[in-house]
Amino acid sequence: MVRGRPREFDEKQALEAALEVFWRKGYEGATCEELLSAMDINSGSMYAAFGDKKVLYDRVFELYCQNALGQGMKVLDGPGSPLENVKALVRCWGGFMSSPGCKGCFIDHTLIEFGNEKKGVAQLARRAMKRMQDAMEQKLIAARDSGEWVGEVGPAEMAAFLVNTKQGLSVMARAGAGKKAIQAVVDTTLSLM
Amino acid sequence: MVRGRPREFDEKQALEAALEVFWRKGYEGATCEELLSAMDINSGSMYAAFGDKKVLYDRVFELYCQNALGQGMKVLDGPGSPLENVKALVRCWGGFMSSPGCKGCFIDHTLIEFGNEKKGVAQLARRAMKRMQDAMEQKLIAARDSGEWVGEVGPAEMAAFLVNTKQGLSVMARAGAGKKAIQAVVDTTLSLM
DNA sequence: CTTATTCCTGAATCATCATTCAATAAATCA
């Protein structure tokens, strides 16, 4: 058994609360006061548990990334055919982006705020996007090989194109575009595949 | 003639210098110290001329918006056919986004940082995007009416789709995607139109 | 040349923010 007084807060819950704040305000725009209030802990607990604000963001990002990537990969490995699964993922993006109060993908927020940096969270974000894109490309290769998909462009190009579309949707969602507008872009994308 | 000591700095030049800083760091991430250093003026001059940091951002945004919209509209009203002009604009985006050191479109940065706000710069950003999108839609309507373009989707949908693609490119550019990757997305987009 | 007006300079100020720390509490171990 571990000695000493046990944590009174759930780390994951605290990170999810912090995510909401970082998502809404960005890293620089979020104050520790807001974060701590949302996490419902005091500064001492936060610094003891995470180190500092920057590390907290890293942990929040890590958690978000795992969930997002995990869900995405799950959809890609769904019950349908390779092409169906790729399309399902695009539709899944649409559903997420057009859900009430959606602020866009947190990875894209991170890329806009820190994309110029070589290391840290920006690097993780780039890698995450690349993994998603690579997985989509594999599915598209399978779809083409099976004759299910006759692309006007190659699998790699289509995968990059779809990821780009998702990044655009993040901006739309953040800008407060309505469900109809977002779904229209998704439908257009699917119809052009 | 105006009385009193004349400005020693060029307002537009100062705004362009501030733009670089806001672009690189975001509104919250940019400090007045950095801004003033880049603008090459002292705090007093800045506050006298613009009011405060927020208003400075507004003015910077306004200037950027005018330039971006102006250039975009100019391309749309270019010498080619309606469809050619729309495609030229998309290629123009690609050229910009893949230019060395490009950080993506400043309007998209603004939308990610402030997109949840109803008024102010966020509202201006949404309007600017809508104007661009509407102008593209008009060109696509003309292209369809003349038989130049046989869209699988309607002009409105295609216009929204293309603007979305541009927003995605902003994230790519900010993330440091190479020229090849960006051009590939642009080429894919054009080939799917 | 004097005055009125506007601008410039940069140190000082005020506010805010991230972080620390001493006191206290809750748990395990001997």
Added chain:
DNA sequence: TGATTTATTGAATGATGATTCAGGAATAAG
């Protein structure tokens, strides 16, 4: 039970950031 370990609390601290302002300077008008 007492010692040890780890958490919690929240006021204090130190740093940084945005903004102000007093003193000096440049220009046009009278």
